Amino acid sequence: MxxxxxxxxxxxxxxxxxxxxxxxxxxxxxxxxxxxxxxxxxxxxxxxxxxxxxxxxxxxxxxxxxxxxxxxxxxxxxxxxxxxxxxxSHEVVGAGEFAVKKMPARVSSIEHLAPDVVRVMLQLPAADPLRYRAGQYIQFLLRDGARRSYSMASAPSESPQVELHLRHMPGGKFTDHVFTAMKEKEIQRIEGPFGSFFLRDDPENKPLIFLASGTGFAPIKAILEQMRTNADPREVTLYWGGRKQQDLYLHDWAVQQCAAMPHLRFIPVLSEPDADWSGRTGFVHRAVMDDVPDLSGHAVYACGAPVMVEAAQRDFTQQCKLPEDAFFADAFTTEADKAGAKA
Ligand SMILES: Cc1cc2nc3c(=O)[nH]c(=O)nc-3n(C[C@H](O)[C@H](O)[C@H](O)COP(=O)(O)OP(=O)(O)OC[C@H]3O[C@@H](n4cnc5c(N)ncnc54)[C@H](O)[C@@H]3O)c2cc1C
Ligand code: FES
Structure with a gap:
């Protein structure tokens, strides 16, 4: 029926x-x-x-x-x-462009980028490549029927490899496995691409604010790679927040991109810095508000901890004149978030 x-x-x-x-x-x-x-x-x-x-x-x-x-x-x-x-519902142009498929994925490498963050490279079937938009995510299909979502950290390319950034959540069903037992060559099943968090075309080329916390940097990295390939002329300011310096696990990569992309500025922000940190401090979304109190001419792409995404959406639209339809986000919700207040 x-x-x-x-x-x-x-x-x-x-x-x-x-x-x-x-x-x-x-x-x-x-x-x-x-x-x-x-x-x-x-x-x-x-x-x-x-x-x-x-x-x-x-x-x-x-x-x-x-x-x-x-x-x-x-x-x-x-x-x-x-x-x-x-x-x-305001449909998203391009969101349904690539068919969602299930496929096997082989873990080709696992590399620590920080004590609690790994870069996992997945080898996907070359004959039937995964097509996606930079910013989208895949889901791992776990044996018990659970699913876990991870954003591609690499822009789409001819390569059958995709890059993911996974942060360990102690007690977490999937990341406990990744950090204690996952081995190279392991086969997982995945499905994707999913999500409507990707860069929108904009005839006005409005300046962009990219806002990431922790591994929320992963889809932002993919979008930046795509912008670089496309020679996208838009101005971008990337704010990446973490508690400590190690949370900005690809800080040097971001600095290098600024040399290659003249329209890109990178502002790292730490909320609990060590004494030797000379950069910006506090909550990452507040740094944006301090720098750009009027966001009416910008578009914002935010990704990472749900608490950061919610605060940014609320404060930017209520206090900084950001139009509601100029805020795009993926909140990395977990089982702990879902266990909160329910209806
Ligand atoms: C669209 C999207 C994209 C994402 N992309 C990324 C990404 O690129 N990188 C990344 O690192 N993460 C990403 N995430 C988060 C990711 O999907 C997982 O939620 C995260 O990795 C935790 O998975 P897990 O199985 O290890 O932990 P879970 O089993 O989900 O548990 C998470 C935490 O909650 C606790 N917990 C479990 N059940 C309960 C409960 N009932 N009550 C209270 N606490 C509980 C656990 O002990 C653990 O600390 C994304 C999420 C979404 C929705
Ligand atoms: S997609 Fe429906 S609440 Fe997140």
Missing amino acids: SHQVTVQPSGHQYAAEAEETLLAAAIRQSVGLPYGCQDGACGSCKCKLLQGEIELGVHQLKALSEAERAQGFILACRAKALTDVVIE
Whole structure:
């Protein structure tokens, strides 16, 4: 039994099976709805139900509050259609461009970039390459049915290798394995590409702020590589935040990019620096607000810890005049985030 989903204002229509969410059906049929975690935690897939009935699954209240629900908003990643429905969602051009595929991936190398961060290179099937946009992510399909998401840290290329940056979360199901048992040549199953966090074309070439915390740098690195390849003329200021210097695990890479990309500036920010740190300090999103109190002419791409992404979205739009539709983000939500306040 399937129901028809109509997306406004585009008028696109697609079918959703009774057991799949509106988002899963859209991804399957390459309809470009915006989304991030696919798990009811980030709020990126929030849209308005204009007609019809849905069943809404468990989600975080910070992703969709009770007040928003009362106003007719839903989360596409948690909603199953009970009737034909009409939703209002601003589709993302290019989000459904590359088909989502499952494939085996061989771990070709594991390299420590910091005590709690590794660079994992995955070898993917050369005959059926993974096509993606810089900024998107893949999911590891674990044996017990769980999934874990990681952003590609390398721009798409002819190479069948992709680069990932993984931070160890002690007690975490997947990263405990990565940091204690994963070996080179190990075979994993992955699926992708997912997500709508990638650089939008902009005829106005508005200056860009890239904001990363910790391994939120991974998709930003891929986007920078892509901009360099494309000789993208936009001005970029990259703010990368961590607690200690070791959290900025590719600091020197970022400095080198500035030499190769004349439009790029790099501002590292530490919240708990050692005495010998002479750079910026404090919360990374506050550094942006200090430098650019009026963000009305900018576009912001933020990635990393959910708390940083939420603070940046709130403060930039409420205090720095950033238009709501000029903020793009991927929040790295984890099981711990999902265990928080639920509806
Ligand atoms: C779109 C997206 C992209 C991402 N990209 C990256 C990336 O590029 N790099 C990266 O490092 N991470 C990324 N992440 C985060 C990543 O997907 C994992 O969530 C993270 O690596 C933790 O996985 P894990 O299995 O090791 O830990 P989990 O099993 O998810 O546990 C995480 C932490 O929560 C605790 N925990 C587990 N269950 C509970 C519970 N019920 N209650 C309270 N605490 C609990 C664990 O002890 C652990 O400390 C991304 C996430 C998303 C959504
Ligand atoms: S994609 Fe739906 S809440 Fe994150």
